[in-house]
Amino acid sequence: MCRHGLARRVFVKAGGLALLSFGVDPIFLTRAAFALKRGDRSAVRKKTLVCIFQRGAVDGLSMIVPHGDPHYYRERPRIAVPRPGAQDGAIDLDGHFGLHPALASLEPLYRAGTLAVVHAVGSPDPTRSHFDAQDYMETGTPGVKSTADGWLNRYLTHSLEHRDTPFRGVAIGPSLPRALRGPAPGLAIESLQSFGLGGRGAGRDRITAAFEELYAGAATELVAASSEQAFEAVRMLKQVNPAAYAPAHGAQYPGSPFGRAMRQIAQLIKSELGLEIAFADVGGWDTHVNQGGAAGQLAARLTDFGTTLAAFARDLGERLGDVVVLSMSEFGRTVAENGSRGTDHGRATAMMVLGGPTRGGRIAGRWPTLDPAARFEGRDLAVTTDFRDLFGEVLVRHLGAVNLGAVFPGHRSDVSRWVGVMRG
Amino acid sequence: MHRVTWIVLAFLALAGTARAQAPADSVERARALHAINRLTFGARPGDVDRVTAMGVDAFIAEQLQPESITDAALERRLRTFTVLRTDQAELAGLLRAARRERRERQMADTAGASMLERARRGDQGSNVRALRRLVAEFQQAPVVRAVLSERQLYEVMVDFWTNHFNVFLAKGPIRALLPAYIEQTIRPHALGRFDELLTATARSPAMLVYLDNAQSVAPGAVPPQLERMRSRRAQARAGRRPQAGSARERADSMLRRLEERMPRGLNENYARELLELHTLGVDGGYTQDDVVGVARILTGWSVRGIDRAPEFAFHEWAHDTGSKTVLGIDFAAGRGMDEGVELLQLLAAHPSTRRHVSRKLCTRFVNDRPPAGCVDAAVDAWERTGGDVREVVAAILRSPEFWASEQRDAKLKTPFEFVASAVRAVGGEPDTTPILAQVIGRLGQPLFLQPAPTGYPETQEAWVNSGALLQRANVALALAAGRLPGVRVTLGRILPPSSTVQELVAAVNQELLGGRASHGTIRVLTAEAERTIRHADARMLVVGLALGSPEFQRQ
Secondary structure, eight states: OHHHHHHHHHHHHHHHHHHHHTOHHHHHHHHHHHHHHTGGGGOOOOOOEEEEEEOOOHHHHEEOOOOOOOHHHOTTTTOOOOOTTTTOOOOOOSSSSSOGGGGGHHHHHHHHHHHEEEEEEEEESSSOOHHHHHHHHHTTTTTTTOOSSOHHHHHHHHHHOTTTTTTEEEEEESOOGGOOSSSSOOOEEEETTTTTSOOOOHHHHHHHHHEEEHHHHHOOOHHHHHHHHHHHHHHHHHHGGGGGGOOOOOOOOSHHHHHHHHHHHHHHHHHSOOOOOEEEEEEEOOOOSSSSSSSSSSHHHHHHHHHHHHHHHHHHGGGGGGGGEEOOOOOBBBBOOOOTSSSBBBEEEEEEETTBBBSSSSSOOOOSSGGGSSTTTTTTTTOOEEHHHHHHHHHHHHHHHOHHHHHSSTOOOOGGGOOBOOOO | OOOOHHHHHHHHHHSSSSOOOHHHHHHHHHHHHHHHHHEEEEEEETHHHHHHHOOHHHHHHHHHHHGGSSOOHEEEEEEOOOOGOHHHHHHHHHHHHHHHHHHHHHHHSSSSSOOHHHHHHTTHHHHHHHHHHHHHHHHHHHHHHHHHSOOHHHHHHHHHHHTTOOOOOOOHHHHHHHHHHHIIIIGTTTTTTHHHHHHHOOOEEEHHTTTSSGGGTTOOOOOOOHHHHHHHHHHHHSSSOOHHHHHHHHHHHHHHHHHHHOOOOOHHHHHHHIIIIIISOOOSOOOOHHHHHHHHHHTTTEOOOSSSSEEEEEOOOGGGOOOEEEETTEEOOOOOOHHHHHHHHHHTOOHHHHHHHHHHHHHHTTSSSSSHHHHHHHHHHHHHSSSSHHHHHHHHHHHHHOOOOOGGTTTTTHHHHHHHHHHTTTTTTSOOOOOOHHHHHHHHOOOOOOOTTTOOOGGGGOOOOOOHHHHHHHHHHHHHHHHHHTTOOOOHHHHHOOOOOOHHHHHHHHHHSSOOOOOHHHHHHHOOOOOOHHHHHHHHHHHHHHHHGGGGGOO
């Protein structure tokens, strides 16, 4: 990437001759030419994948309730979500599974075929440590600790395009998550409004111009490339004017951190800034104590989660046709409730796939049942879908990834193991 | 940059100042600046003059003997850090209390507020808050040391080893173990012998927990307390000891919990990272069988009293009593902990370890792509001295490759180095307020919070990205404007009022950029100063721009 930046700068300033004398790879020349023609904003309209990490291990069994499985009620006498039809019962989806009632806002999306659920998905590595399991899910290499970069970054690295903008990979938050770290550039943005240099108005513009000039003149290769991207991002964002953003179609995001994050992602998508991979965290799922059933702690987290996703879908409108939201969590929780009306660290969980290109309205993945004989170590919901097969299917069918081997090293990608949550 | 260009530039910069210097002096000043850049966390005002006057070689010799340097100002400041006066047992107790408190609040809470939301509302118990404060203070400590210590090379080496033997603050009980890990495991050995440092980390509760060796047991091994509990339950069930229903239920659930938490077999995690990262290196010539052999040898290296007074313990019951082979060397069966002690010596003295760690040191001190000559020099010194880190570092600093002109400014500062050097450049005085640690975190290098055992990268690709550069510029402006709470900055002390813009820019170039500002940078600084009406504002702006400039990002 750095070389690309250098090439572009030299190209702009000195013409093609300088490129030859620097011996720069010709692909960067084409990139430079494309970059110069930007301005046509439709040119950077992209398909976008939004990854949401439910940190802390969400209880898949009470998020997407297997109300048809008697073991669920047997093992959770105090915290089960009641059967559909009962007061505050689960919202039946297919006669066997139901949505937690706090996710009622997602029901219309499921019925409309834009929301699919994959159940019993997880990691082949059996660790029950949050730290290790998150790390494995973000590096995309379960069991291998030393992987330096994240799976999303490897995707970005192996599918460079001519029209990449600084906004191609963006995480909402103070720093890049492990999944986005690596050689391909990524932006961590806490708030679109305050992105860039501090201050406001004319003072801010003046400082920005001064820094841009400092870097245009003196910076060496890598620093020059990054700074050019940085100031380009500031300029692009200024044109978009994030302060003036109003969600469309009457969408109302919750005021929670997750609501604010998704609102900003929608804003970035609609601004056509070339966003391809977005990432946001949502926490509070580690419900060891007093998890609650239809109401309570988990329900409150799910309400925030569901209303945010529903607002996001409504806000995007027809633009949701180019967008897929993929939720993930490091592992699931025990089938049985513990002595503190909570659940402990388990194995498989449920993940959601939302968006226009989704083959929705279905619960995908093989259901291993909650029969103790079918459980992992007689205790936890077994993993029947390797998370890499789900992530891989989304990358290929939605973003057109061609080299899954590079994204998930050590994992043989095999279409027959895909659960079919994507159309096409 | 070529040496000649560099000298010419240094001249140009100096021409604007009152001091006229002889060429020989400017060569020595250039060497002084390079030494300061690499041995320290950046030049303070006047440092280049001081080192030039005392002689660069004398400066290096002094820095290699930190015990001979008095460090009164830092010691005074460190006395204000409560966490440094809190022992591990106290921290473990606080962690236990904080966990209980969190659990109680969670029990009472049906609204499902996340921890983050509760923190924002201030709805947290006093133990949770106290623990958080101590942890934040401890993250600030390395920054304060980097800024204020006179033993700069020593602090650089502490940083190097902290990163080499990385642990992750946020994993389980490590927040209570980290201070002892840094103060008692890493710091005493930072310029000592590598084998002693390696052994200290291998025995440290923090590392044993971080890389799971505390959980690694011979397959089938059962902890004695679980065995006792099982037989007691079996007796109770057989009716030999009558029990009330509730007591039985409690005992059963405790047994279940113990069974669930019981370590099951070998955990290769530490063994693998020990070989790949701490010693031999990924190409160091070991196999998966060696990893298993190492893991088996280290079964039983664990921690006792994790909730009360955590300390290293060797658990006989957990140790694999069979014979093992590692790197073609047989370890006879049944020698318990001695096997591990021998293994660590073997690894510390291995040629692959010498090369791997020497290379990494040269990456830190010389270049992202370390020149072969200085790696060889380090390896030779290592071999000659049996791994005396002080001698290895000295050899690197003596090598011609270290002084080659192309190495000047060849390293990009990490966020930690950037922040520490910026505060030093303006003569800032940080206190216990964890603001600088937070700033470093925002720039992408939260201290003690690298989850991967690799530690943070020593090379620039990891630190240069567009968001981070803007953030650096923001930090530079905020620092210059005195807007970072907990850091006292008095620009008037380092830059007395100058009569002209040219004088101001020349002084900033001299004091903050070591006189190496490019023409472009001089032009921008001058233009911005000229557009500013008040002198104090101009000074603030020029300093902010200089700290955020591309020149200041390098060392």
